[in-house]
Amino acid sequence: MTEFCSSIFGPEFNEIDTENYDGQSGLSALEINFGAPACFGFSAYFINGPVTKEELSYEDICGLIDQAKDLGLKKIVFSGKEAISCRYIKDAISYSGSLDIDAIILKDYYQVWTNSKNNIPPICTRHNFSCVVTSYGYVLPCPGLQIPVGNIHNQKLSDILKDSEILCDLKEGINRIKGPCRTCKEARNCRGCRGRAYDITGDYLASDPLCARNEKRRHEIFSLPAPAGRIIPQMPPMRVIDTIDKLGERSAQCSVLIKEEMPFTGKDGSVDRVAYLEMMAQAIAALNGFRNMDSSDSAPEGYLLGAKNLKINKTAFAGDRLSIMVFKYARYGGFGIVKGVVKRDGEILAEGEIKIWHKTDE
Numbered sequence: 001m002t003e004f005c006s007s008i009f010g011p012e013f014n015e016i017d018t019e020n021y022d023g024q025s026g027l028s029a030l031e032i033n034f035g036a037p038a039c040f041g042f043s044a045y046f047i048n049g050p051v052t053k054e055e056l057s058y059e060d061i062c063g064l065i066d067q068a069k070d071l072g073l074k075k076i077v078f079s080g081k082e083a084i085s086c087r088y089i090k091d092a093i094s095y096s097g098s099l100d101i102d103a104i105i106l107k108d109y110y111q112v113w114t115n116s117k118n119n120i121p122p123i124c125t126r127h128n129f130s131c132v133v134t135s136y137g138y139v140l141p142c143p144g145l146q147i148p149v150g151n152i153h154n155q156k157l158s159d160i161l162k163d164s165e166i167l168c169d170l171k172e173g174i175n176r177i178k179g180p181c182r183t184c185k186e187a188r189n190c191r192g193c194r195g196r197a198y199d200i201t202g203d204y205l206a207s208d209p210l211c212a213r214n215e216k217r218r219h220e221i222f223s224l225p226a227p228a229g230r231i232i233p234q235m236p237p238m239r240v241i242d243t244i245d246k247l248g249e250r251s252a253q254c255s256v257l258i259k260e261e262m263p264f265t266g267k268d269g270s271v272d273r274v275a276y277l278e279m280m281a282q283a284i285a286a287l288n289g290f291r292n293m294d295s296s297d298s299a300p301e302g303y304l305l306g307a308k309n310l311k312i313n314k315t316a317f318a319g320d321r322l323s324i325m326v327f328k329y330a331r332y333g334g335f336g337i338v339k340g341v342v343k344r345d346g347e348i349l350a351e352g353e354i355k356i357w358h359k360t361d362e
């Protein structure tokens, strides 16, 4: 038996919970996937640091079910090829039953997406009421959207759901989707498959490129890597990032080719240490700008307030291609603290924290 990932929890969840959705951290349904990878590359870098190989124990699973129950859990699905052979699966199902939670094991895994039926995606609202937790503890928005938004080994599930910008964007539905889907006549109900949009464009908010209704408008769908010039206000020579390459939970990876004519490049071609801070600040501005492209909200105006714990390991020179990874790890109203790392060929040149402020409604 093969199911579609959009319908595994049934219409009662799609209809009732979408209409009654009233908070960022509510959760009616949960999937624990025993077949998902242990490593999500850049997307997991800031969430867990080096890849964790720590599998969930029976106690971890019961703790997770308890946490989810407090958030409103009614149904749990154990999926992935290894689910059926997991030594504590029967106990986990009994434990769910003792809490009045329906539990099923999905013996064969299901289809994430298909190109059948003229390639119109199913109407899918799973992000509104469910999430996936992998056997390594990573929390994913849905089976096809494999961007970790946290890890239950080091955070409470409710905090992960509440703090996730990706889940918040997904729950806002069509208002956050970029490109042609926004003007489709089906947009009130449909938001395309976020999993296949992310796989193809690198952007979980892109219009669904495989939908037949978008066939003649695919050139309007933006993909990563995207030029920073369209996203941040800084113009050359003050622009010190070239492209935004990857998106993750409150994180982005950007890149720049260092040029002699940049104001931070000295006569000997070396890059001034101040430039690393500016790269981190522009990378976070690119993340905010990219999330807000095409949405009714404009990218918030922001400023770099200061820096701490800056460590410069090596110097960059004109001709070097650098990648800049940033992660917003704390927010207090309009203030935020961002961790940043600048690398050249995988080697860390500089790392530190910057404090930023951006305009909020409060």
Ligand code: SF4
Binding pocket: 005, 006, 112, 113, 122, 124, 125, 126, 142, 143, 144, 145, 192, 193, 194, 195, 196
């Ligand atoms: S968005 Fe796509 S991949 Fe995710 S649950 Fe829905 S149909 Fe599946």
Ligand code: SF4
Binding pocket: 120, 121, 180, 181, 182, 184, 185, 186, 187, 190, 191, 192, 193, 207, 208, 211, 212, 213, 214
């Ligand atoms: S164009 Fe977008 S909104 Fe319209 S049916 Fe296709 S995926 Fe759904």
